[in-house]
Amino acid sequence: MSEEFKIEIVNPEKSFLVKDDVSEVVVPAFEGEMGILKDHISIISFLKPGIIKVSSKSGDENYYVEDGIVEFKNNNLSILTSKIFNIADLDKSKQEDLLKQAEEEASKADLSDQTKYLVDQKVEVLRSIN
Amino acid sequence: MASLDDLKKRIASVKSTQKITKAMKMVAAAKLRRAQENAEKGRPYSEKMNNIILNLSNGISDKENAPKLLSGTGNDKIHLCVVMTSDRGLCGGFNSNIIKKAKNYFAKIINEGKELKIITVGSKGNDQLKRGYGDKIIESISFKESKNANYFDADKVGKIVIEKFKAGEFDVCTIFYNQFKNVITQIPQAQQIIPLNNDEDENSSDESYEFEPDEDEILSNLLPKNISTQIFKAMLENSASEQGSRMSAMDNATRNAGEMVDKLTIEYNRSRQAAITKELIEIISGAESL
Numbered sequence: 001m002s003e004e005f006k007i008e009i010v011n012p013e014k015s016f017l018v019k020d021d022v023s024e025v026v027v028p029a030f031e032g033e034m035g036i037l038k039d040h041i042s043i044i045s046f047l048k049p050g051i052i053k054v055s056s057k058s059g060d061e062n063y064y065v066e067d068g069i070v071e072f073k074n075n076n077l078s079i080l081t082s083k084i085f086n087i088a089d090l091d092k093s094k095q096e097d098l099l100k101q102a103e104e105e106a107s108k109a110d111l112s113d114q115t116k117y118l119v120d121q122k123v124e125v126l127r128s129i130n
Numbered sequence: 131m132a133s134l135d136d137l138k139k140r141i142a143s144v145k146s147t148q149k150i151t152k153a154m155k156m157v158a159a160a161k162l163r164r165a166q167e168n169a170e171k172g173r174p175y176s177e178k179m180n181n182i183i184l185n186l187s188n189g190i191s192d193k194e195n196a197p198k199l200l201s202g203t204g205n206d207k208i209h210l211c212v213v214m215t216s217d218r219g220l221c222g223g224f225n226s227n228i229i230k231k232a233k234n235y236f237a238k239i240i241n242e243g244k245e246l247k248i249i250t251v252g253s254k255g256n257d258q259l260k261r262g263y264g265d266k267i268i269e270s271i272s273f274k275e276s277k278n279a280n281y282f283d284a285d286k287v288g289k290i291v292i293e294k295f296k297a298g299e300f301d302v303c304t305i306f307y308n309q310f311k312n313v314i315t316q317i318p319q320a321q322q323i324i325p326l327n328n329d330e331d332e333n334s335s336d337e338s339y340e341f342e343p344d345e346d347e348i349l350s351n352l353l354p355k356n357i358s359t360q361i362f363k364a365m366l367e368n369s370a371s372e373q374g375s376r377m378s379a380m381d382n383a384t385r386n387a388g389e390m391v392d393k394l395t396i397e398y399n400r401s402r403q404a405a406i407t408k409e410l411i412e413i414i415s416g417a418e419s420l
Contacts, residue, residue, distance in 0.1 A: 008174075008178075010174045010175045010178060011175065011281075012172055012175050012176075012281040012284075012359065012362050013168065013171060013172060013280075013281065014168075014171035014172070015171060015174050015175075029342060030342065030343060031342055031343060034342075041340050042338070042339045042340065043339060043340040043341070043342065044182060044185075044186065044339050044340075044341055044342075044348060045341070045342040045343075045348070046342075046343075046348065046351060069179075069182065069348075069352060069355075071178070071182050071185075073185075073339075078178050078182075080175060080178055080179060080182075082281060
């Protein structure tokens with residue numbers, strides 16, 4: 001089908017996900033969620049903690065990310081991130097660990113506005129996964 | 131000539147050394163495979179990161195107000211060198227090659243009358259540089275506890291570098307590491323990471339991007355990350371190189387030990403035969419004189 005494009009998610013350790021039959025990807029961009037379809041204009045943006053939704057022929061997949069950069073160019077979507085989990089593989093205890101960490105971080109007093117916002121985001125997203 | 135007993139002892143000792151070097155070679159070979167895999171898997175990330183930054187910096191409209199991490203401080207006085215070595219020895223020329231490369235660079239900088247600061251990563255580099263450049267080392271980091279190179283450690287180094295840059299402690303930063311080519315060849319590299327050197331790759335397209343939020347913010351967020359990424363890449367390459375280098379060094383050592391055992395065995399047999407012949411001659415000449 002012509003409505004498909006390629007996605008590549010890489011983290012520092014390895015290439016996390018490569019697919020070339022993706023029809024739509026929703027990423028949690030810094031200034032709000034952003035849906036990307038084929039022939040989107042070239043764009044570079046940041047991610048905030050949230051969920052990446054990848055829709056392809058083989059079904060939908062959801063990934064939890066903490067940060068990252070998206071680049072879309074010539075129907076190639078690259079997502080660089082340092083922390084990513086497939087929600088289907090994320091078990092309860094792992095998720096609770098992450099939530100606990102995030103809550104701890106959020107309870108610190110000396111955070112700048114931006115980090116405070118990001119940490120709050122993280123807590124919210126992790127809670128919503130339940 | 132050494133006595134038979136001495137020779138026997140030496141043969142035994144060389145043999146046990148050979149066993150150790152052989153075992154180390156096996157271990158290095160196993161680790162090498164993993165390290166090599168990791169290094170190869172890690173490449174896409176740093177390449178992509180580099181590409182994005184390249185595209186960004188080409189597209190940036192306001193070159194003068196570009197973030198300092200990209201354009202530099204405008205000065206060229208204080209150089210910071212991050213020398214990345216291993217924490218363990220017995221890996222052939224691995225550490226000395228990096229140190230040699232770094233020392234050449236240091237000499238050049240000092241000759242030009244510039245100030246030099248050194249951060250060592252890995253204890254072997256610290257040991258070797260302490261003698262000549264002890265007063266220049268401002269920080270020495272070692273990750274002895276971590277088994278494999280991981281991004282978390284690289285990020286720590288990156289943060290230190292950025293902090294020092296923000297505090298105005300240096301103008302130019304270069305990292306030294308070994309690039310892994312194959313098991314026998316590792317190329318010591320000097321890579322400048324601050325300010326970013328982007329004249330190596332000119333074929334990036336001029337296509338303009340849409341930025342969200344604006345490009346300044348993206349750049350100022352991306353550049354620190356890029357530094358950690360580059361350091362991480364260097365760590366991955368280094369760990370693959372270290373294992374490769376150790377493997378070939380230990381392979382050589384095992385072979386040398388084998389040769390030595392052969393030589394000693396021949397000598398042992400010869401002196402044993404000589405002793406027998408001597409005894410025979412003594413008996414025969416004793417019998418003749420009767």
